[in-house]
Amino acid sequence: MSDPFFFEHDGTRLFGVTAAAEAPATGTVVVLCHPYAEEKQLTDRVLVRFARHLAAAGYGTLRFDCLGYGESAGHLGDGRLDTQVSEALAAVAVARERLAAARVVLLGLRLGGTVAALAAERDSGVAGLVLWSPVLAGRTYVRELLRKKLAAQLALQDGTSTREELIEIIRREGRLEFEGGFLTAPMFDDLSAIDLSRQVTRFAGPVQVATIRQRSENYGPSEMLATAYRTAGATCDVAIAGDREYWDVKSMFDGVFPEELFAASLEWMRGHWPRAS
Amino acid sequence: MSVEEVIRTYITREIMQGRDDRSLALDYPLIDEHVLDSMDIQRLVAFLETQFGIRITDDFLLPDNFASVRAIARMVTELGGTA
Numbered sequence: 021m022s023d024p025f026f027f028e029h030d031g032t033r034l035f036g037v038t039a040a041a042e043a044p045a046t047g048t049v050v051v052l053c054h055p056y057a058e059e060k061q062l063t064d065r066v067l068v069r070f071a072r073h074l075a076a077a078g079y080g081t082l083r084f085d086c087l088g089y090g091e092s093a094g095h096l097g098d099g100r101l102d103t104q105v106s107e108a109l110a111a112v113a114v115a116r117e118r119l120a121a122a123r124v125v126l127l128g129l130r131l132g133g134t135v136a137a138l139a140a141e142r143d144s145g146v147a148g149l150v151l152w153s154p155v156l157a158g159r160t161y162v163r164e165l166l167r168k169k170l171a172a173q174l175a176l177q178d179g180t181s182t183r184e185e186l187i188e189i190i191r192r193e194g195r196l197e198f199e200g201g202f203l204t205a206p207m208f209d210d211l212s213a214i215d216l217s218r219q220v221t222r223f224a225g226p227v228q229v230a231t232i233r234q235r236s237e238n239y240g241p242s243e244m245l246a247t248a249y250r251t252a253g254a255t256c257d258v259a260i261a262g263d264r265e266y267w268d269v270k271s272m273f274d275g276v277f278p279e280e281l282f283a284a285s286l287e288w289m290r291g292h293w294p295r296a297s
Numbered sequence: 298m299s300v301e302e303v304i305r306t307y308i309t310r311e312i313m314q315g316r317d318d319r320s321l322a323l324d325y326p327l328i329d330e331h332v333l334d335s336m337d338i339q340r341l342v343a344f345l346e347t348q349f350g351i352r353i354t355d356d357f358l359l360p361d362n363f364a365s366v367r368a369i370a371r372m373v374t375e376l377g378g379t380a
Contacts, residue, residue: 172335183355269336
Protein backbone atom coordinates (compact mmCIF):
# COMPACT_ATOMS: atom_id res chain seq x y z
CA MET A 21 0.00 0.00 0.00
CA SER A 22 1.55 3.29 -1.12
CA ASP A 23 1.33 6.34 1.09
CA PRO A 24 2.13 9.70 -0.55
CA PHE A 25 3.23 12.58 1.66
CA PHE A 26 5.34 15.73 1.77
CA PHE A 27 8.32 16.43 3.99
CA GLU A 28 10.35 19.54 4.61
CA HIS A 29 14.05 19.73 4.02
CA ASP A 30 16.07 22.91 4.28
CA GLY A 31 12.94 24.99 3.72
CA THR A 32 11.89 23.00 0.67
CA ARG A 33 8.76 20.90 0.40
CA LEU A 34 9.65 17.51 -1.03
CA PHE A 35 7.32 14.79 -2.18
CA GLY A 36 7.70 11.20 -1.09
CA VAL A 37 5.87 7.89 -1.27
CA THR A 38 6.33 5.14 1.25
CA ALA A 39 5.23 1.55 0.89
CA ALA A 40 5.15 -0.80 3.81
CA ALA A 41 6.74 -4.23 3.59
CA GLU A 42 4.50 -7.21 3.20
CA ALA A 43 4.77 -9.66 6.07
CA PRO A 44 6.98 -11.23 7.13
CA ALA A 45 9.05 -8.05 6.98
CA THR A 46 12.82 -7.82 6.98
CA GLY A 47 13.00 -4.64 9.10
CA THR A 48 14.86 -3.07 6.19
CA VAL A 49 13.68 -0.04 4.27
CA VAL A 50 15.06 0.92 0.86
CA VAL A 51 15.23 4.60 -0.09
CA LEU A 52 15.27 5.00 -3.86
CA CYS A 53 17.19 7.87 -5.49
CA HIS A 54 16.13 8.89 -8.97
CA PRO A 55 18.30 9.90 -11.96
CA TYR A 56 18.90 13.38 -13.37
CA ALA A 57 16.67 15.44 -15.68
CA GLU A 58 14.82 13.50 -18.39
CA GLU A 59 16.16 10.15 -17.19
CA LYS A 60 14.16 10.69 -14.01
CA GLN A 61 10.91 10.87 -15.96
CA LEU A 62 11.87 7.95 -18.17
CA THR A 63 12.57 5.65 -15.23
CA ASP A 64 9.72 6.50 -12.89
CA ARG A 65 7.97 3.24 -13.66
CA VAL A 66 11.19 1.27 -13.28
CA LEU A 67 11.58 2.49 -9.72
CA VAL A 68 7.87 2.10 -8.96
CA ARG A 69 7.95 -1.47 -10.21
CA PHE A 70 11.04 -2.37 -8.26
CA ALA A 71 9.60 -0.76 -5.12
CA ARG A 72 6.63 -3.10 -5.49
CA HIS A 73 8.94 -6.08 -5.87
CA LEU A 74 10.76 -4.97 -2.74
CA ALA A 75 7.55 -4.56 -0.73
CA ALA A 76 6.41 -8.03 -1.75
CA ALA A 77 9.78 -9.40 -0.65
CA GLY A 78 9.50 -7.84 2.80
CA TYR A 79 11.27 -4.50 2.34
CA GLY A 80 9.64 -1.16 3.03
CA THR A 81 10.41 1.55 0.49
CA LEU A 82 10.53 5.30 0.22
CA ARG A 83 10.66 7.00 -3.17
CA PHE A 84 11.03 10.76 -3.26
CA ASP A 85 11.38 13.63 -5.70
CA CYS A 86 14.35 15.95 -5.32
CA LEU A 87 14.03 19.72 -5.50
CA GLY A 88 12.66 20.66 -8.92
CA TYR A 89 11.26 17.24 -9.80
CA GLY A 90 7.75 15.79 -9.81
CA GLU A 91 5.56 17.08 -7.01
CA SER A 92 8.43 18.66 -5.09
CA ALA A 93 8.94 22.41 -4.95
CA GLY A 94 11.36 24.36 -7.13
CA HIS A 95 12.78 23.97 -10.60
CA LEU A 96 15.36 21.65 -12.13
CA GLY A 97 17.89 24.47 -12.29
CA ASP A 98 17.57 25.23 -8.56
CA GLY A 99 19.35 22.10 -7.43
CA ARG A 100 22.97 21.12 -7.23
CA LEU A 101 24.56 17.75 -6.68
CA ASP A 102 25.12 18.48 -3.02
CA THR A 103 21.46 19.49 -2.66
CA GLN A 104 20.44 16.06 -3.90
CA VAL A 105 22.84 14.33 -1.54
CA SER A 106 21.46 16.20 1.47
CA GLU A 107 17.91 15.46 0.30
CA ALA A 108 18.74 11.76 0.10
CA LEU A 109 20.01 11.92 3.67
CA ALA A 110 16.82 13.70 4.72
CA ALA A 111 14.83 10.94 3.04
CA VAL A 112 16.82 8.34 4.99
CA ALA A 113 15.86 10.09 8.23
CA VAL A 114 12.22 10.26 7.16
CA ALA A 115 12.26 6.56 6.24
CA ARG A 116 13.62 5.61 9.65
CA GLU A 117 10.87 7.57 11.36
CA ARG A 118 7.86 6.84 9.19
CA LEU A 119 8.55 3.17 8.60
CA ALA A 120 10.26 2.40 11.92
CA ALA A 121 13.13 0.92 9.98
CA ALA A 122 15.75 -1.13 11.78
CA ARG A 123 18.08 -0.33 8.90
CA VAL A 124 18.00 1.72 5.73
CA VAL A 125 19.53 0.79 2.40
CA LEU A 126 20.04 3.41 -0.32
CA LEU A 127 19.35 2.42 -3.91
CA GLY A 128 20.09 4.77 -6.78
CA LEU A 129 19.84 4.70 -10.54
CA ARG A 130 22.30 6.60 -12.81
CA LEU A 131 22.97 9.97 -11.13
CA GLY A 132 20.76 8.76 -8.28
CA GLY A 133 23.31 5.99 -7.75
CA THR A 134 26.06 8.56 -7.47
CA VAL A 135 23.91 10.58 -5.07
CA ALA A 136 23.27 7.46 -2.96
CA ALA A 137 26.96 6.64 -2.83
CA LEU A 138 27.91 10.19 -1.80
CA ALA A 139 25.15 10.26 0.83
CA ALA A 140 26.39 7.01 2.34
CA GLU A 141 29.83 8.58 2.71
CA ARG A 142 28.24 11.08 5.09
CA ASP A 143 25.85 8.86 7.05
CA SER A 144 27.44 5.94 8.80
CA GLY A 145 23.96 4.69 9.62
CA VAL A 146 23.21 3.65 6.06
CA ALA A 147 23.21 -0.15 6.10
CA GLY A 148 23.89 -0.86 2.45
CA LEU A 149 24.02 0.46 -1.08
CA VAL A 150 22.57 -0.73 -4.37
CA LEU A 151 23.97 1.30 -7.27
CA TRP A 152 22.42 0.76 -10.67
CA SER A 153 24.64 2.05 -13.49
CA PRO A 154 25.80 4.99 -11.38
CA VAL A 155 27.51 7.95 -12.97
CA LEU A 156 31.16 7.17 -12.32
CA ALA A 157 33.00 9.77 -14.36
CA GLY A 158 31.58 13.27 -14.57
CA ARG A 159 33.44 14.29 -17.68
CA THR A 160 31.97 11.36 -19.59
CA TYR A 161 28.53 12.10 -18.21
CA VAL A 162 28.47 15.79 -19.19
CA ARG A 163 29.75 14.80 -22.62
CA GLU A 164 26.68 12.53 -22.90
CA LEU A 165 24.41 15.34 -21.73
CA LEU A 166 25.82 17.78 -24.26
CA ARG A 167 25.52 15.17 -26.99
CA LYS A 168 21.85 14.85 -26.14
CA LYS A 169 21.52 18.59 -26.45
CA LEU A 170 23.31 18.53 -29.82
CA ALA A 171 21.03 15.75 -31.04
CA ALA A 172 17.95 17.69 -29.91
CA GLN A 173 19.24 20.82 -31.62
CA LEU A 174 19.74 18.83 -34.80
CA ALA A 175 16.34 17.13 -34.71
CA LEU A 176 14.49 20.35 -33.94
CA GLN A 177 16.61 22.45 -36.31
CA ASP A 178 17.21 24.70 -33.35
CA GLY A 179 20.67 26.06 -34.01
CA THR A 180 23.99 24.61 -34.99
CA SER A 181 26.07 25.22 -31.87
CA THR A 182 29.06 23.01 -31.32
CA ARG A 183 29.80 21.33 -28.00
CA GLU A 184 32.32 24.04 -27.20
CA GLU A 185 29.74 26.72 -27.99
CA LEU A 186 27.21 25.06 -25.66
CA ILE A 187 29.78 25.14 -22.88
CA GLU A 188 30.44 28.79 -23.70
CA ILE A 189 26.69 29.50 -23.33
CA ILE A 190 26.74 27.85 -19.89
CA ARG A 191 29.71 30.00 -18.88
CA ARG A 192 28.37 33.23 -20.38
CA GLU A 193 24.70 32.95 -19.44
CA GLY A 194 25.06 30.78 -16.36
CA ARG A 195 22.74 28.13 -17.71
CA LEU A 196 21.66 26.13 -20.76
CA GLU A 197 18.12 25.15 -21.64
CA PHE A 198 18.12 21.41 -21.24
CA GLU A 199 15.36 18.82 -21.44
CA GLY A 200 12.64 21.22 -20.38
CA GLY A 201 14.68 22.78 -17.59
CA PHE A 202 18.03 24.41 -17.16
CA LEU A 203 21.47 22.95 -16.70
CA THR A 204 23.13 25.63 -14.61
CA ALA A 205 26.81 26.43 -14.54
CA PRO A 206 27.19 25.31 -10.89
CA MET A 207 25.45 21.99 -11.62
CA PHE A 208 27.53 21.55 -14.76
CA ASP A 209 30.65 21.98 -12.65
CA ASP A 210 29.30 19.62 -9.95
CA LEU A 211 28.61 16.93 -12.53
CA SER A 212 31.93 17.44 -14.31
CA ALA A 213 33.78 16.92 -11.04
CA ILE A 214 32.33 13.47 -10.32
CA ASP A 215 35.01 10.83 -10.00
CA LEU A 216 33.19 8.35 -7.86
CA SER A 217 35.95 5.79 -7.39
CA ARG A 218 38.06 8.53 -5.81
CA GLN A 219 35.18 9.96 -3.78
CA VAL A 220 34.39 6.68 -2.07
CA THR A 221 36.58 6.41 1.00
CA ARG A 222 34.43 5.74 4.05
CA PHE A 223 31.41 3.55 3.50
CA ALA A 224 32.06 0.08 4.83
CA GLY A 225 28.72 -1.71 4.48
CA PRO A 226 27.62 -4.10 1.74
CA VAL A 227 27.45 -2.63 -1.76
CA GLN A 228 26.09 -3.96 -5.01
CA VAL A 229 27.24 -2.17 -8.17
CA ALA A 230 25.08 -3.20 -11.11
CA THR A 231 25.79 -2.49 -14.74
CA ILE A 232 24.32 -3.61 -18.03
CA ARG A 233 26.17 -6.02 -20.27
CA GLN A 234 28.66 -4.27 -22.55
CA ARG A 235 29.43 -5.42 -26.05
CA SER A 236 33.09 -4.72 -25.28
CA GLU A 237 32.84 -6.69 -22.01
CA ASN A 238 34.76 -3.84 -20.43
CA TYR A 239 33.60 -3.48 -16.86
CA GLY A 240 36.73 -1.67 -15.71
CA PRO A 241 35.00 1.44 -14.33
CA SER A 242 32.55 -0.63 -12.24
CA GLU A 243 35.39 -2.84 -11.02
CA MET A 244 37.36 0.28 -10.06
CA LEU A 245 34.46 1.45 -7.93
CA ALA A 246 34.19 -1.99 -6.34
CA THR A 247 37.90 -1.89 -5.54
CA ALA A 248 37.48 1.53 -3.91
CA TYR A 249 34.73 0.16 -1.71
CA ARG A 250 36.76 -2.90 -0.76
CA THR A 251 39.69 -0.67 0.10
CA ALA A 252 37.36 1.29 2.39
CA GLY A 253 36.39 -1.95 4.13
CA ALA A 254 33.11 -2.63 2.38
CA THR A 255 32.05 -5.84 0.71
CA CYS A 256 31.18 -5.06 -2.87
CA ASP A 257 29.65 -7.23 -5.56
CA VAL A 258 29.46 -6.27 -9.21
CA ALA A 259 26.32 -7.51 -10.95
CA ILE A 260 26.07 -7.58 -14.72
CA ALA A 261 22.42 -7.76 -15.62
CA GLY A 262 20.51 -6.92 -18.78
CA ASP A 263 21.91 -5.68 -22.04
CA ARG A 264 19.76 -2.67 -22.79
CA GLU A 265 19.76 0.85 -21.41
CA TYR A 266 16.46 0.87 -19.57
CA TRP A 267 16.60 4.64 -18.94
CA ASP A 268 15.94 5.78 -22.51
CA VAL A 269 12.78 6.81 -24.31
CA LYS A 270 12.43 3.64 -26.33
CA SER A 271 12.55 1.44 -23.25
CA MET A 272 9.86 3.55 -21.62
CA PHE A 273 7.53 3.41 -24.60
CA ASP A 274 8.22 -0.27 -25.15
CA GLY A 275 7.42 -0.94 -21.50
CA VAL A 276 10.81 -2.57 -21.02
CA PHE A 277 11.75 -3.31 -17.43
CA PRO A 278 15.12 -4.64 -16.30
CA GLU A 279 13.73 -7.80 -14.75
CA GLU A 280 17.12 -9.54 -14.77
CA LEU A 281 18.50 -6.64 -12.75
CA PHE A 282 15.50 -6.69 -10.42
CA ALA A 283 16.09 -10.39 -9.74
CA ALA A 284 19.83 -9.88 -9.17
CA SER A 285 19.30 -7.05 -6.71
CA LEU A 286 16.48 -8.82 -4.88
CA GLU A 287 18.61 -11.93 -4.48
CA TRP A 288 21.49 -9.79 -3.22
CA MET A 289 19.19 -8.03 -0.74
CA ARG A 290 17.81 -11.33 0.54
CA GLY A 291 21.35 -12.56 1.05
CA HIS A 292 22.17 -9.62 3.31
CA TRP A 293 18.86 -8.80 5.00
CA PRO A 294 16.58 -11.84 4.88
CA ARG A 295 13.08 -12.14 6.17
CA ALA A 296 12.71 -13.15 9.78
CA SER A 297 12.08 -16.87 9.99
CA MET B 298 24.10 -4.43 -49.04
CA SER B 299 25.50 -0.98 -49.72
CA VAL B 300 26.08 1.56 -46.96
CA GLU B 301 22.95 3.39 -48.09
CA GLU B 302 20.86 0.22 -47.95
CA VAL B 303 22.09 -0.70 -44.48
CA ILE B 304 21.16 2.77 -43.22
CA ARG B 305 17.83 2.80 -45.00
CA THR B 306 16.94 -0.60 -43.60
CA TYR B 307 17.84 0.46 -40.07
CA ILE B 308 15.84 3.68 -40.23
CA THR B 309 12.84 1.96 -41.74
CA ARG B 310 12.77 -0.97 -39.37
CA GLU B 311 13.95 0.59 -36.12
CA ILE B 312 12.78 4.17 -36.40
CA MET B 313 9.89 4.13 -38.85
CA GLN B 314 8.72 0.87 -37.30
CA GLY B 315 8.61 -1.40 -40.29
CA ARG B 316 7.31 0.65 -43.20
CA ASP B 317 8.37 -0.90 -46.52
CA ASP B 318 11.99 0.22 -46.83
CA ARG B 319 11.63 0.74 -50.57
CA SER B 320 9.31 3.67 -49.80
CA LEU B 321 12.05 5.66 -48.10
CA ALA B 322 13.81 7.50 -50.90
CA LEU B 323 17.52 8.07 -50.47
CA ASP B 324 16.99 11.84 -50.55
CA TYR B 325 13.87 11.93 -48.40
CA PRO B 326 14.37 14.81 -45.92
CA LEU B 327 14.69 13.01 -42.58
CA ILE B 328 15.11 16.14 -40.47
CA ASP B 329 12.72 18.45 -42.30
CA GLU B 330 10.00 15.80 -42.22
CA HIS B 331 10.68 14.97 -38.56
CA VAL B 332 11.46 11.33 -39.20
CA LEU B 333 14.33 11.57 -36.72
CA ASP B 334 13.86 12.93 -33.22
CA SER B 335 16.72 13.57 -30.82
CA MET B 336 16.65 10.08 -29.32
CA ASP B 337 16.51 8.50 -32.78
CA ILE B 338 19.62 10.43 -33.74
CA GLN B 339 21.49 9.18 -30.69
CA ARG B 340 20.43 5.62 -31.39
CA LEU B 341 21.27 5.96 -35.07
CA VAL B 342 24.72 7.29 -34.23
CA ALA B 343 25.32 4.35 -31.90
CA PHE B 344 24.18 1.96 -34.64
CA LEU B 345 26.41 3.56 -37.28
CA GLU B 346 29.43 3.43 -34.99
CA THR B 347 28.90 -0.24 -34.23
CA GLN B 348 27.86 -1.31 -37.70
CA PHE B 349 30.61 0.48 -39.59
CA GLY B 350 33.35 0.60 -36.97
CA ILE B 351 33.60 4.36 -37.08
CA ARG B 352 33.62 7.13 -34.49
CA ILE B 353 31.12 9.94 -34.99
CA THR B 354 32.26 12.85 -32.87
CA ASP B 355 30.02 15.73 -31.83
CA ASP B 356 31.45 17.81 -34.68
CA PHE B 357 29.55 15.60 -37.12
CA LEU B 358 26.13 16.13 -35.51
CA LEU B 359 25.15 18.65 -38.17
CA PRO B 360 22.01 18.98 -40.31
CA ASP B 361 23.92 18.39 -43.53
CA ASN B 362 25.15 15.01 -42.28
CA PHE B 363 21.70 13.72 -41.24
CA ALA B 364 19.51 15.38 -43.88
CA SER B 365 18.81 12.13 -45.74
CA VAL B 366 19.90 8.52 -46.06
CA ARG B 367 22.28 9.57 -48.81
CA ALA B 368 23.79 12.31 -46.62
CA ILE B 369 24.29 9.90 -43.71
CA ALA B 370 25.91 7.36 -46.03
CA ARG B 371 28.23 10.04 -47.37
CA MET B 372 29.31 10.92 -43.84
CA VAL B 373 29.84 7.25 -42.97
CA THR B 374 31.98 6.79 -46.09
CA GLU B 375 34.01 9.90 -45.31
CA LEU B 376 34.69 8.51 -41.86
CA GLY B 377 36.01 5.30 -43.36
CA GLY B 378 32.95 3.09 -43.05
CA THR B 379 32.32 0.44 -45.66
CA ALA B 380 29.47 -1.97 -46.23
